[in-house]
Amino acid sequence: MRWGVVGVGKITRNRFLPALEQVEGAILTAIVTTHPENVKDLAEKYNAKIYEKVEDLENVDVVYIATPNSMHKDQVISCAKKKIHILCEKPIALNSKEAMEMIRACEENGVVLGVANMGRFNPYNVGAKRLLEEGIVGRIGIIKASYSFVNVERDKWRYDLSLSGGGAIMDIGVHVINTLHFWRPNNKIVEIAGINEYFGYEVEQNAGAVARFDDGVIVLMDASYDTSLSVSFEIKGDKGILYVLDTLYQEYDGKVILKRENNFTLFNFYGENQYVLEIKDMEDAIRNKRSPRTDGYEALKDMTVIDAWYQSSKEKRLVRI
Template sequence: MFQESSAAAPEITDLEPRHDESRRQFINHAGRGLLAVGVAGALPLAAAKAAAPDAALPPATGPLDIKLPPLEADTDPKGADPFNPDAPERRVGYALVGLGHLTLNEILPAFGQCKHAKAVALVSGDPEKMRKVAQQYGIKPSSCYSYQTYDQLKDNPEVEVIYIVLPNSMHHEFTLRGAKAGKHILCEKPMANTAKECEEMIAACKKAGKKLMIAYRIQYEPLNRAAMKLVRDKTYGATKLLQMVNCQNQAHDQQWRHKKALAGGGALPDIGLYCLNTTRFLLGEEPTEVSAQIYSTPSDARFKEVEENVTFTLRFPSGVISQCTTGYGTFNSKAYTVHAETGSIKMDPAFPYHGLRQERVHAPNGKQLKETPNDPMKNQFALEMDHMAECVRQNKTPYTPGEEGLQDQRIMEAIYQSARENKPVKLPAVAKLDAFRGEAPTDEEA
């Protein structure tokens, strides 16, 4: 039991900061008085008084950004700045459509690292699972919808963006319905199963006056963006060759990715798309020719409808050649290397959700140097959702709009054609750099 000391404690008159006094000044000032108190129990009392909220504290005005002085010396790596999210009422509300692995394991948790976005509604075909998820994330029962009642999102003013996380074949339908409901659309990749479906999705959103963004998270991730800037700035001279690999071993569970009607294809649109899109992102150019080969193990039940392995080569106007390999039946490998005149940039791993690593090798003054920059460890889903939210608030075109997804779909169709015909396929020339991209994410977002 706590007992008061019989010794008289010195009087402390400055236990709360004055309005014109910073926290650091207050701590320094109060600390001198606390040192004189000793161990008579005044420290817990002082801490409690200092932590007590001021009932008369007026709401903050203007931006909520908070700045703190650095804790590190100039010679040490700098810590992160304060998180500084928007107030909840200012964040853009998202409806999540589909409650599979990606939504539950990555997207919903990522809202905890969002500054401008929040989850406010769910859409699922499994009401019991949706009920549990809604309770976990504090989403109102009235903001939970089935695929049949999806169109009622139009009556929910909290929802500004619909994030479609469904099998590929369903992206088209739910984008069209979402645009008709008057909501902006963030759609997972691949955008759709055919170029025609992509064109219709773009047209529907334009007709509704709503934004359409494709979730190419790699284009928002800091290490990949740093690689892109090194390539574009020709830091190691002109890029000559790229090697891209994205392979994994799929479970033998007859998942929807093994059904052509749902997936549109196999390894190519699911994971090979990262090789294609990242090549285009790094260079800013569009390929003028593709050549490809496809092979599936005949005895493997997973690949009765969709392809197992695809290798394809992209040729670009600048002369760059990108060799890409993707597969559904091999040990996990997700990496790429940029080979330039005086150096190389390697990302290994390059495409997972977490744990990315970059290595740069070059030889200034004839001495080879190897650099491994720190991974900022930004959540890729939070970055892309915050970018979409900023585009909604500031009326900007997303960096990866529907046109970006359409271009990938057209190139993938040419890759399939090349493999069928066993010969290269020419593509329309595109002179402009970043021809299908919108406004780049801000430094804060990246």
């Protein structure tokens, strides 16, 4: 398929484009950027045409949008009107209202909308999902979920509220929420109480929340721009505890460990590069007219929880979803 990229940051250069090269039949034909002088090397390497606006795109079947969050809605809707399929970076939008507008625009124009949550293709997350479906920990009661790293790029767009819409929650907390929805597709979070700390920045540095699923499972989750690199899930059931670690990094990684009493079992899972699988899933969804692994409605579920998290912290109260 003919791909275009909208926005050429580190993710596009270091993850998406190398993965695209590994997908048979996938070619880059278009690059959209407001800084064409910075992508001449890519245009030459891939024989791709440079555009400054998505409205001018031609000869493209599907685009990967990796621009600041505030730009997602208008760019997705513009592409949808041109009948171009879309793989949009997470978070899908600034809020659930925008997400719904984007979903409707894609449905009205008959295009597939996917959202880039590469964690759903990490083999350790996929393996953990299978183990949980098999009931390896029994009846789940409590889940602890965390993602953190020290963000040193505090002069970049993620620290500009008008562009990012938020800090650690919007950037990495969305991965935590999306993974929980991946593992528990038949349940939804129905209430949340959050506390966010800004330390003088426009966007939250540290954020924590207690949430409840509709079946009574309690979730303790946090996202941080200010503490050491870590991804961890602890799923506690009446027959054991499953630890899922380091599965949301851009590099392929992961650990899955089962604890029962004082006995520990380490599981190994193997698979293809998660970015390659993400692209393959999107192309297959387009060809077979199905929803991709994370479609607009899955992303809308994530945004609904994020909206409630921010609201709870701002109003200092429990918010029902």
